[in-house]
Amino acid sequence: MTTAIAGDRADARRNRERVLAAAADAMADQGLDVPLGEIARRAGVGAGTVYRHFPSKQALLEAVFARHLEDLIASGERRAARYAPTEAFFGFLLDIVELSSRRGHICDVVTADTSWPRPVLTASRLRFRQVLAALLHAAQRAGGVRPDVDPEDVLALTAGCVSTLTARHDRPAGLKLVHLTLDGLRPCTPVTKARPFRDDPQAPCCAECGTGLTARPTGRPIRYCGPTCRQRAHRRRLAG
Template sequence: MAAARADARRNRETVLRTAMCVFAEEGLGVSLGRIAQRAGVGAGTVYRHFPSKDILVEAVLAEHLESLVGAADRWAARAVPGEALFGFLLEVIDTSAGRLPVCEAITTDGSWPRAVLGAAEQRFHGALERLLRDAQQAGAVRADVRVDDLSALLAGGVAMRSTHRDQTRGSRLVRLTLDALRTPPVTKAFRDRPGKPRHETTAPRHCAECGARLPVRPTGRPPRYCGPTCRQRAHRRSR
């Protein structure tokens, strides 16, 4: 009895792995018989675990999300919060790029079964939220970023990575996009030292008429003359 259950579990896992590859290579129009052939099992085995293609497609995507939840846990355990989040986001995009046909079909058609996929989506978003919260608390990610922002960026990143003709440049664009999430560097503001006159570096130090040393003013326009007498004398001479 236990051996039969183990065989059934292995057959189900084999069908799931094969279906993901076949859907990515040949599209969703492929038949369950074709998937059974590629998996090396009988068609009855496929139908016993997945009575329809819709259920199989949903199970394939749910399995993918569950694997990503495990990846989120691994990133959280081996990296600092900011790098854990960005490493996870890049892994999601890289591993999902080859599954674009399945992802697009299941997310754009509301008639697909949702019970299994919905539970997997909740666990995925929970893992994503934990990574985001830790990264924000560490000051590595902008405070105004939300989980639904990350979900939108992931969908866009998968599309960018999949459709770009140059895979290297596509990956570079994805990284540039994700960098916008990082906390901007703090620019140090340089202020005058206490007691230093505002115009010390540019203001004249001596009267332009008599040469006497000018008084230092902490605010306002710097003087050019030591007093009214020199100012009037300079104005008369200029006239």
């Protein structure tokens, strides 16, 4: 009896694995809307077998996500164990980008906090957050990462990197951009300031550098914050 059950269990586990792998592939190829029948077909099992292992399609997708998160967690733990903090942190982020972009649409889960209602993912997600936070804080203590970013920042930025890498079909070029982005987390990077349009009457600003301007009492509208910018604009006009 025991042996028979054990045999069944092995069989079931094998099927479960095949379904999970097929689902991950199918989702990467065709998006999250891939029909369940397609997943079953790729796994070489019947639709009923998929339902034997996962109570709904939703649950299957969550299992795929959880599996992905576990891969990331494992990667983070390896990085933490074997590298200096800063190296481990950035290496982990690159791992996330790499693994997530390869898996297509699955990457969303890394950041999605509220979009999946079921609590199945909670455990994996929590551990993932802990690993990320630990690596981040260690790197910050080591001085390799700006102190004013929190784990949410990092997560959002990483999601952006996955998007960047996916958008840039030229893979080396994409990676270059990812590195560019991640370097923004290192200390001492200046921050671009957003500026309103110059002609916005509610917020006049220098036409050259965008500095906010205060209207003169004379009423004549001013265009530049000072002679420096006026001169610079003049030179540009000459250069045409």
